[in-house]
Every structure is written in C-alpha cells, then in structure tokens.
C-alpha cells in the first residue's frame with residue numbers, strides 16, 4: 236500500500252510540478268579533464284580522477300541539485316537520491332563482477348542523462364544531450380559516487 240501511495244504521488248503530483256523543465260548547461264570549465272570527443276563512451280573514463288570529482292561537484296550543483304538535492308547529500312529532494320545508483324555494485328566483492336556491474340551502471344547513467352526521463356509525455360527530467368558535455372556528465376557521476384562512499388562506507 237505505501238508503495239502504491241508513493242507511485243500515485245510521484246505520477247500525479249510530482250510530475251506536473253516538474254513538467255516543462257528545461258536543461259541549462261552548467262558554467263564549468265572542463266578543460267582540465269582529458270577530452271572525450273563528441274561520441275559518447277559507454278563506460279566512465281574518470282574513476283580515480285580527483286579533478287573530475289571536484290569539477291563534477293560544481294557541475295552537479297549547477298545542473299542537477301535543484302531536483303536531486305544539494306551536493307547529492309540529501310534524501311529530501313523531489314527526484315531520486317543518485318547516491319543509490321551504484322549501491323549494488325559497491326557491495327560486490329568479486330572484482331570482475333563488480334566491473335561488469337559498474338559498466339551496466341555507467342550505461343544506465345549515460346542513457347538517463349542523455350535522454351532524460353519522459354514518461355507518458357511528461358518530462359520528469361529533461362534530456363541533457365547537446366546541453367551537457369559528456370566530460371561533465373562523467374565527472375558528475377564520479378562526484379556522486381564519491382558522495383555515496385563518504386555517506387555509507
């Protein structure tokens with residue numbers, strides 16, 4: 236029952252509030268990151284890159300925080316807590332399985348960001364393709380992962 240109630244609230248109440256949202260590019264200089272070109276990669280190339288975490292924080296707070304919460308550090312935001320995205324991968328002990336899990340996760344992250352979340356014609360999240368450089372998208376992901384590790388490990 237609580238699940239049904241949350242689904243109802245999400246679909247019928249949250250959706251109109253977020254409808255018509257447009258993606259606005261963050262003003263963050265990505266030139267300190269290795270350039271990736273126009274073709275989107277399928278896996279995050281910046282894991283372990285501390286500069287990417289810092290730039291990702293700046294870009295996240297400009298572009299994503301208004302829906303997903305400041306600094307990716309609150310559960311009280313209207314949109315999902317993105318720290319949960321790599322939660323299952325982090326729990327896998329086997330290195331090879333964990334790498335495969337992260338690849339799937341990267342693919343899902345990139346797909347969600349590029350195409351947004353448009354559900355039965357309602358824009359829950361605008362598409363970021365053509366607005367957000369892929370360098371900043373991957374930097375945002377490593378920043379979110381760093382926040383997730385800080386919060387739970």
Ligand code: HEC
Nearest residue numbers: 253256298299302314315344347348352359360361363375
């Ligand atoms: C206008 C509000 C809004 C903005 C701005 C926004 N998002 Fe979202 N995002 C949402 C909503 C709402 C969902 C959940 C959509 C659904 O599945 O119903 C979502 C879902 C996602 C998901 C999938 C999460 C999951 O658990 O499946 C990812 C990844 C994501 N957003 C990343 C981003 C990133 C990165 C940014 C900044 C570049 C961003 N979002 C900016 C509203 C927003």
